[in-house]
Amino acid sequence: MTTPELLERVTRLAPDATPVPAEQTRGDAAVVVSRERIAAVLAQLKDDPETHFEMLTDVTAVDYLGGTPRFEVVYHLYSLTRNHRLRVKVRLPEEDPSVATASTLWKSALWAEREVFDLFGIRFVGHPDLRRILMYPEFVGHPLRKDYTLNARQPLVPERDPIAQPWRSRSEV
Amino acid sequence: MAIAPVSPQMRDHPVPEGDIMEIQMGPSHPASHGTIKFNLRLDGETIVAVDVEIGYLHRGFEKMCEQATWNHVFPYADRLNYASPLLNNVAFALAVEKLAQVPTPERVQYIRVIVGEISRITDHLTCLGMAASELGAISAAFYMIEAREYLYDLVEAITGARLTVTYCRLGGVIKDLPADMAERLAFAFKHTDAVLRDCDKLLSRNRIFVDRMVGVGALSSDDAISYGLTGPLLRATGIPYDVRKAQPYLVYDRMEFEVPTGSRGDNYDRFMVRFAEMRQSMRIVNQAMQQLPDGPIMATDPRFVLPPKREVYGSIEGLMNHFKLVIEGQKIPPGETYHAIEGGNGELGFYLVADGSGRPYRVRVRPPCFYGMGALGKMLTGGMIADIITTFGQVNMIGGECDR
Numbered sequence: 001m002t003t004p005e006l007l008e009r010v011t012r013l014a015p016d017a018t019p020v021p022a023e024q025t026r027g028d029a030a031v032v033v034s035r036e037r038i039a040a041v042l043a044q045l046k047d048d049p050e051t052h053f054e055m056l057t058d059v060t061a062v063d064y065l066g067g068t069p070r071f072e073v074v075y076h077l078y079s080l081t082r083n084h085r086l087r088v089k090v091r092l093p094e095e096d097p098s099v100a101t102a103s104t105l106w107k108s109a110l111w112a113e114r115e116v117f118d119l120f121g122i123r124f125v126g127h128p129d130l131r132r133i134l135m136y137p138e139f140v141g142h143p144l145r146k147d148y149t150l151n152a153r154q155p156l157v158p159e160r161d162p163i164a165q166p167w168r169s170r171s172e173v
Numbered sequence: 174m175a176i177a178p179v180s181p182q183m184r185d186h187p188v189p190e191g192d193i194m195e196i197q198m199g200p201s202h203p204a205s206h207g208t209i210k211f212n213l214r215l216d217g218e219t220i221v222a223v224d225v226e227i228g229y230l231h232r233g234f235e236k237m238c239e240q241a242t243w244n245h246v247f248p249y250a251d252r253l254n255y256a257s258p259l260l261n262n263v264a265f266a267l268a269v270e271k272l273a274q275v276p277t278p279e280r281v282q283y284i285r286v287i288v289g290e291i292s293r294i295t296d297h298l299t300c301l302g303m304a305a306s307e308l309g310a311i312s313a314a315f316y317m318i319e320a321r322e323y324l325y326d327l328v329e330a331i332t333g334a335r336l337t338v339t340y341c342r343l344g345g346v347i348k349d350l351p352a353d354m355a356e357r358l359a360f361a362f363k364h365t366d367a368v369l370r371d372c373d374k375l376l377s378r379n380r381i382f383v384d385r386m387v388g389v390g391a392l393s394s395d396d397a398i399s400y401g402l403t404g405p406l407l408r409a410t411g412i413p414y415d416v417r418k419a420q421p422y423l424v425y426d427r428m429e430f431e432v433p434t435g436s437r438g439d440n441y442d443r444f445m446v447r448f449a450e451m452r453q454s455m456r457i458v459n460q461a462m463q464q465l466p467d468g469p470i471m472a473t474d475p476r477f478v479l480p481p482k483r484e485v486y487g488s489i490e491g492l493m494n495h496f497k498l499v500i501e502g503q504k505i506p507p508g509e510t511y512h513a514i515e516g517g518n519g520e521l522g523f524y525l526v527a528d529g530s531g532r533p534y535r536v537r538v539r540p541p542c543f544y545g546m547g548a549l550g551k552m553l554t555g556g557m558i559a560d561i562i563t564t565f566g567q568v569n570m571i572g573g574e575c576d577r
Contacts, residue, residue, distance in 0.1 A: 023508070024507070024508045024509065025508065025509060025510060026271055026272060026274065026508055026509075026510040027510075028509075028510055028511055030509075054398050054399075055398050055401060056401055057401055057403070057513075057520060057522065057539060058401075058522065058524070058537075058539040060524060060537040060539075062526055062534070062535045063535075074524065074537075076511060076522070076524070076539070080398065080412065080414055083419050083420065085420075085511070087511060106399055106401065107396070107399040107400045107401075107547070107548075108399065108400050108401025108544055108547065110547060111543065111544065111546070111547035112401075112543075112544075112547075115543075119235075132228075133227065133228060134227065134228035134231040134576060134577070135228065135231070136228070143233060143236055144235060144236060148236075150236070150240065
């Protein structure tokens with residue numbers, strides 16, 4: 001399926017999905033979906049026999065500081081049987097950066113969403129295990145946000161005795 | 174003593190009195206290459222639940238890239254997967270060129286195929302050699318490291334460095350292949366081929382090795398797809414997904430090669446898939462050397478590519494062009510793109526966002542072994558504690574790439 005065909009099929013499945021202009025994505029297929037519909041759209045894209053995205057290859061985010069809405073969560077889908085890719089983006093406001101989890105559809109989202117939560121502070125509602133993955137639990141802030149400056153320093157963390165105080169999750173959901 | 178729940182798997186398995194032992198393996202364990210921690214819950218030697226903890230090698234790769242110009246990212250990219258730095262270089266170069274819409278000369282594409290496949294062989298030799306040594310077959314590991322040294326000598330002759338190659342640039346590569354490339358390659362491949370034959374005899378039917386590998390750490394193809402596994406881990410389950418075949422980039426559509434697959438998705442299949450891939454990579458390199466055309470090794474787009482030194486030192490226009498590119502960076506028009514290649518561990522993709530300034534607005538690398546590590550808990554649960562090492566070895570976690 002070529003990119004225009006794929007986009008046409010996606011917009012037929014989800015009429016509220018807005019395709020991103022091809023010159024901006026350099027020819028990649030990409031759509032923007034509203035936060036309310038994202039879980040339903042992803043499920044449709046996975047199950048529809050023509051799109052059939054059985055693989056979620058990546059979840060990431062971009063911080064457009066100063067823009068409204070500020071955050072954009074980006075899902076990269078790939079279909080093994082159909083051999084096409086699609087990028088699904090959802091925009092989230094600064095005051096409440098939360099979106100439904102995709103981990104019920106693809107298990108790859110389990111770790112990928114933990115990373116986005118860790119580095120951007122975006123909460124994935126319904127994620128079973130949302131805690132930091134690359135940073136340590138006591139880390140303050142979210143380093144890939146554009147307002148996290150390069151010279152930011154972290155407070156000292158008191159030493160943990162792993163026997164007396166086992167490592168515990170600091171889930172924020 | 175009450176033990177705090179660590180992860181949902183562990184919450185699902187409440188600790189019965191006295192039977193289950195909680196153990197932390199790592200982050201600095203002599204048998205695991207790379208800093209990684211396993212929070213284990215054991216019933217005797219059987220793993221009841223495991224929580225894999227990564228992040229010990231996080232250097233803020235993506236944050237650093239946002240401060241650098243596009244060409245400054247290449248040295249950082251080397252240090253992602255340090256077993257196959259050239260593949261990272263090629264992956265990032267292709268993504269940036271797609272974003273900037275810069276076509277590269279044909280010779281560059283062939284050179285990138287050649288260096289990328291050499292890098293894939295060194296990656297697999299490292300992974301398999303270490304896997305063998307962890308099972309006690311240290312001689313096989315030494316043979317493979319020896320073969321890797323011949324290939325690193327070749328990489329050094331091409332790029333000037335063994336690991337920190339920084340070989341690609343936006344629009345091309347910095348050096349042409351050495352004049353005696355064909356002889357050097359024949360020499361290195363002759364030794365590599367001999368090592369592969371020896372190690373095949375030493376390991377593939379070795380009773381101890383087979384007993385430790387077959388059926389261990391198995392994952393079904395459905396699980397592998399759901400966990401987003403790619404590369405040898407996915408192909409070992411029988412799914413022939415290889416980016417080089419599925420969505421050919423560079424000149425892979427002109428190469429004849431096969432995609433080896435397994436059937437059971439266990440450690441033995443992962444091992445054999447990697448083993449067979451090295452021979453296919455050698456085939457590809459030999460074909461690329463046969464077809465290698467003459468021509469320039471750098472595109473000539475003054476917006477993105479540094480002018481030749483003769484112009485920099487000999488003309489004011491060249492000097493200004495050079496200065497602007499070095500100080501301000503390449504002003505790639507606003508936009509975003511994703512480009513994936515077949516890395517040593519699977520689909521290595523870069524998602525780039527440009528805002529029209531000379532620096533990347535966002536660089537996201539899709540690290541294949543991050544997703545492999547995400548599935549590691551599933552592979553280990555129910556197995557024996559001694560099998561952690563073989564399964565972890567076959568996931569081929571490279572700290573620089575997984576933790577970035």
